[in-house]
Amino acid sequence: AQSVTQLGSHVSVSEGALVLLRCNYSSSVPPYLFWYVQYPNQGLQLLLKYTSAATLVKGINGFEAEFKKSETSFHLTKPSAHMSDAAEYFCALGGGTSYGKLTFGQGTILTVHP
Amino acid sequence: ETGVTQSPTHLIKTRGQQVTLRCSSQSGHNTVSWYQQALGQGPQFIFQYYREEENGRGNFPPRFSGLQFPNYSSELNVNALELDDSALYLCASSPEHLNTEAFFGQGTRLTVV
Numbered sequence: 001a002q003s004v005t006q007l008g009s010h011v012s013v014s015e016g017a018l019v020l021l022r023c024n025y026s027s028s029v030p031p032y033l034f035w036y037v038q039y040p041n042q043g044l045q046l047l048l049k050y051t052s053a054a055t056l057v058k059g060i061n062g063f064e065a066e067f068k069k070s071e072t073s074f075h076l077t078k079p080s081a082h083m084s085d086a087a088e089y090f091c092a093l094g095g096g097t098s099y100g101k102l103t104f105g106q107g108t109i110l111t112v113h114p
Numbered sequence: 115e116t117g118v119t120q121s122p123t124h125l126i127k128t129r130g131q132q133v134t135l136r137c138s139s140q141s142g143h144n145t146v147s148w149y150q151q152a153l154g155q156g157p158q159f160i161f162q163y164y165r166e167e168e169n170g171r172g173n174f175p176p177r178f179s180g181l182q183f184p185n186y187s188s189e190l191n192v193n194a195l196e197l198d199d200s201a202l203y204l205c206a207s208s209p210e211h212l213n214t215e216a217f218f219g220q221g222t223r224l225t226v227v
Contacts, residue, residue, distance in 0.1 A: 036218075043118075043204055043218035044157070090156050100147035100208045100216040101170050104156030
């Protein structure tokens with residue numbers, strides 16, 4: 001069975017500080033991993049994806065994530081937080097090569113303080 | 115190129131009623147997936163349609179059913195609504211069912227009273 005665990009339902013950082021959102025996964029097959037962002041009352045927007053190529057993946061808005069097989073992790077980082085980064089972030093595991101069949105984590109709400 | 119659109123954006127139904135939610139997939143996309151996102155939770159996969167056929171289903175009862183039309187738009191039907199069905203329902207479309215990104219719509223907020 002596949003599962004995704006996001007450590008920390010709420011993360012608070014100051015503007016300009018490092019953002020680190022944690023995601024661990026469990027998968028019986030090689031994983032395809034995604035990070036999505038959701039702003040209030042909106043759908044999900046893809047930030048980045050790992051599909052077995054480079055382990056360090058760069059996405060939109062300055063975010064990046066590193067796939068670590070030994071740690072079964074796919075943590076999301078951004079060197080310097082901006083107020084506009086405040087949103088809810090979801091880590092998701094693909095159902096094999098079917099990117100539409102996703103198993104999502106519980107989400108992490110990111111708050112950015114001035 | 116238009117994105118994924120869902121209708122209605124909000125609706126309120128009474129327990130026991132039936133509801134139909136609609137999704138227009140992005141132009142050129144033949145795959146649609148539906149998700150239920152309860153308040154404070156991550157989205158849960160309901161089912162996927164590929165070229166008008168169901169192509170995988172999550173852990174949802176049969177009263178959740180779907181349809182995909184020749185133009186690849188889709189409907190989600192829920193019968194015998196329960197209070198726990200209150201959620202944001204998200205539709206995502208993909209160019210193909212494999213190896214392509216899913217693009218999400220804004221969702222339909224369903225409230226069951």
